Amino acid sequence: MAFVITEEERAARSQRACDAAVAAATGLGLDASEAKILYDVFSVVVDLAPSPVVARVPVVTPRGITSTGFQRTELAVSRWMASRGEPTVVPSALVPAEPVERDGFTMTYWEKVEGVLPNDYDAVRRMPAVARLHSILAEYPGETGFFPGMQGYVDLAFDDLEGREDLLPASDLTRARAEWAVLSPIVASPSAFARAFPGVPVQVVHGDAPFYNLIETADTVLYSDYEHVGVAPVEWDLAHTGEEAIASYNAAAVDLGLRPVDIDVLRAMERLRDLQMVAALAMVPQLPLLADGLSSSLQTWRATEPWQHGNASSK
Template identity: 40%
Template sequence: MTAFATPEDIAHRTDAAKEAAVAAGRELGLEITEGKVLYELFSVVVHLAPSPVVARIPTVLPHTTTLADLAKRQQQELDVAQWLHDQGTPVIPPSPLLERKPVQKNGFSMTFWPFTDEDKTKEPDYVKNSELTADLHKALKNYLGELDFLSSAEPRFVTEALDRLDNSPDIVDPQDLARAKQEWQVLEPLVSDENAFRKAFPNVDLQPIHGDSPPANIFASTNGPLFSDFELITRGPVEWDLGGLGLELEAAYDRGAARNDLRPLDKDVLRFVNSVGAIRVIAYLSCADQLPAMVEFMKPFINQWRDTDPYA
């Protein structure tokens, strides 16, 4: 049986992240009377009140992610968010009150962003957000920052996580795990090797992409929608950003692509990214000891994957 973190363990982790952010912010010269936790799941988001600054602290991480790895990824996020902001793209940029770099404190690595008022009167409109994603892709085409090919797929982590799950039948059904491993043997080379991907999909261009489902990461501010959370910024096919969203949202993206003179989504690449995404969902269950709620949260995605044909 897997030893899951208790609610008390998670509360302690959240408090530790909050206190680290408060301490780091004060050391950087911010006036902070309290840290207000705005959100917690895979990351803890803290308003460093009364300063107009929010700290985001990743707390649930793959076993392969070191603080150095995380800081590199966070620096890429800060750089691309600032660049997009400078180009006039509607994004949440890094906080202008602090140096644009990740900060490490008490074993946590964090980034700082402006406190942004949320329009809580509106429900997320994922159809509209999917269409807007094409606007983001058009802007990102001109970004020249150094990005690795499909780093957000985390192939090393997935490979090792699937093996670690051999000992967790209470988390992943052994039949699901066996199928996942078989599919990953086909998918992993296409994720890890840009040349192999280009050979498999010769007519599909690669470019900077958000990396983590931008339709689900558009912040509804009181001044309009803002792209956010570029933690997994990478280079790859645009289909990666629409993985697992279904026909309606794919069609919405294609409308946005036509409006921006971009190509429509490629169905073969969509099948590829959907398959990789499903295997990553299963792999992330290796982190369920840190966040037990993900076991139930991931079930619908796994059930949907079971209804698909194996990738071969």
């Protein structure tokens, strides 16, 4: 088997990221003498106690993707949301709201949210908040990409999976490449999407399972994690949430003056998310826990009919 990071190496990487966040924060005038790691998967999240600041340090990113552009988008969207008085996680006011580079890492600093409740990841219950977020983001005036990161990310990941039978059987990769050849034109440009789905509008959307990225306290529900904000159909945010969640979204959308979910677009977005998941296997050498995390989704994808031209209703 080719290189896969060991648990000791992963822990060392996490500590380096934490040390970099603390050093950069100290250089910016914060007291981070009681810092501790809160979370460590794709990013290392560091509580910079006693300062009321949390650092997020990406440590695992797809080949061809640089964190800085996504971080700038996230900071810009969160500042805009806050300027409108919307409930959102915001950049810390104690340091400049821009990505900070230190010791090979690029990080952002956020206001610490106290009293966070356990996340139940209930998509049905949270869909009204997702619909409201779409109504807000539809007015976002900033520049964002169209399905940001998908084209280069998937192509490079599939190249990296070539010959890696330990990560993905060759038959699966062949199927994934064939499906991507059919679906990739849809995400190439707004005009290409419009040709595939005439009359279905696109707008600025969250881009990364917004129902999953809500932060709840006893007093409020906060929107968060805007790294993947971009122009897409709203269905991109709703893929694989289930029929009850879609019904919940549609009910809220009516009240907000939004369009209901287009089922053909939803199916296409779900298959694109499947291919995004397959591509994520290329990051397993950097993040071995992904293998188990993706296993169920991979099995579900294998059980579907291969996507073909004109197959918008494939399930």
